[in-house]
Amino acid sequence: MNIAFNIQPLLSDTKTGMGYVEEYFVKILVDQNPSDTFFFEFFSLFEKKMEKVNLYLKNNVRTSACVFFHGKLYRLVSTLFPLPYRWLFRTKADITHFFNFIVPPGVKGKKIVTIHDLAFRRFPETVRAKTRYMLKWSLAKSIRRADRIIAVSEWTKQEILRFYSYPSEKISVVYNGVDTSIYRTGLDPMDIDHVCKRRHIPKNYILYLGTIEPRKNLERLIKAYSLLKNKRPDSPALVLAGKKGWHYGRIIRAYEESAARESIIWTGYVTEEEKPLLLAGAVYFCFPSLYEGFGMPILEAFACGTPVLTANNSALVEVAGDAAFFVDALSIEDICDKLDQMYINGDLRANLRQKGLERVKQFSWEKSAQKLHNVYEMALKESEL
Numbered sequence: 001m002n003i004a005f006n007i008q009p010l011l012s013d014t015k016t017g018m019g020y021v022e023e024y025f026v027k028i029l030v031d032q033n034p035s036d037t038f039f040f041e042f043f044s045l046f047e048k049k050m051e052k053v054n055l056y057l058k059n060n061v062r063t064s065a066c067v068f069f070h071g072k073l074y075r076l077v078s079t080l081f082p083l084p085y086r087w088l089f090r091t092k093a094d095i096t097h098f099f100n101f102i103v104p105p106g107v108k109g110k111k112i113v114t115i116h117d118l119a120f121r122r123f124p125e126t127v128r129a130k131t132r133y134m135l136k137w138s139l140a141k142s143i144r145r146a147d148r149i150i151a152v153s154e155w156t157k158q159e160i161l162r163f164y165s166y167p168s169e170k171i172s173v174v175y176n177g178v179d180t181s182i183y184r185t186g187l188d189p190m191d192i193d194h195v196c197k198r199r200h201i202p203k204n205y206i207l208y209l210g211t212i213e214p215r216k217n218l219e220r221l222i223k224a225y226s227l228l229k230n231k232r233p234d235s236p237a238l239v240l241a242g243k244k245g246w247h248y249g250r251i252i253r254a255y256e257e258s259a260a261r262e263s264i265i266w267t268g269y270v271t272e273e274e275k276p277l278l279l280a281g282a283v284y285f286c287f288p289s290l291y292e293g294f295g296m297p298i299l300e301a302f303a304c305g306t307p308v309l310t311a312n313n314s315a316l317v318e319v320a321g322d323a324a325f326f327v328d329a330l331s332i333e334d335i336c337d338k339l340d341q342m343y344i345n346g347d348l349r350a351n352l353r354q355k356g357l358e359r360v361k362q363f364s365w366e367k368s369a370q371k372l373h374n375v376y377e378m379a380l381k382e383s384e385l
């Protein structure tokens with residue numbers, strides 16, 4: 001097969017979840033399928049991208065750069081005017097896979113799209129306005145253009161069927177994985193101490209790791225933590241690790257108004273090298289999000305042997321199984337109570353640690369990449385019938 005990817009999401013200087021998902025799938029698919037030819041398509045107006053692209057090149061990879069548009073500009077233009085994608089990228093692809101929700105107009109061959117979540121439909125107030133409007137305007141068209149849809153969880157598949165008309169049999173659930181060569185137990189304690197000192201983090205801490213934005217429910221987490229510190233002053237510090245997203249003003253105000261703010265630590269953007277070390281050093285990992293299409297940080301914590309407290313909603317329950325301690329994300333009081341239980345109950349944390357290490361074995365990038373390749377094969381066979 002000739003398989004094309006638009007690799008724009010993995011070329012960012014500060015990749016987030018979507019970029020990492022594409023990066024793992026692309027690298028593994030290229031390695032697993034040496035007889036296929038892969039085309040890496042990207043926009044490079046005013047930007048030098050080849051240095052990053054070169055990191056992913058193999059003998060079966062070809063590149064195609066569009067120097068006439070910036071990626072964001074093309075997305076805006078193609079939303080308003082159906083400028084054919086094939087005019088910009090003249091690769092001879094049988095399959096083109098878009099990992100970021102949108103199939104542009106005029107794509108040659110079979111079209112596959114990954115939909116990660118539908119937060120903009122469920123919790124529109126937690127999604128950046130320009131992203132919300134773009135998805136509201138474009139996603140229905142994108143779904144109509146797609147020959148196959150990849151949903152990252154069964155939850156997300158059901159969300160797609162709830163809000164859009166599309167054949168269920170053409171939506172394939174392909175889970176994300178976790179890189180257990182990076183996220184693992186047995187990390188050097190000296191390395192953990194070093195990153196904590198560099199980030200001004202004490203030895204005893206609860207960790208949140210992710211983007212600082214409304215959907216992550218950090219305003220309630222801060223308020224719940226304030227109640228906890230009032231109830232139990234010796235509770236661990238709360239570390240909020242991750243880059244600022246959008247509309248984080250209310251989160252910052254909740255921190256500034258908190259009586260426990262001296263025990264709340266902000267790290268800013270965390271590098272890939274720091275993430276497993278911070279996870280491994282935490283007393284437990286707290287991820288009380290309002291809505292997730294998957295929830296990769298849960299698996300990363302599991303792989304590091306770190307107990308997990310997460311919300312009992314969306315795909316978080318599906319991914320965590322019985323290996324996490326669940327909380328009502330809408331209840332500050334319940335979050336406070338569960339934060340406390342996780343700290344004082346060492347047996348609970350030990351049990352969750354073992355369950356997490358077993359649970360993470362069910363999620364493999366390699367197995368998921370093979371399943372994704374099978375979807376490509378099915379899509380191509382349909383065109384031959």
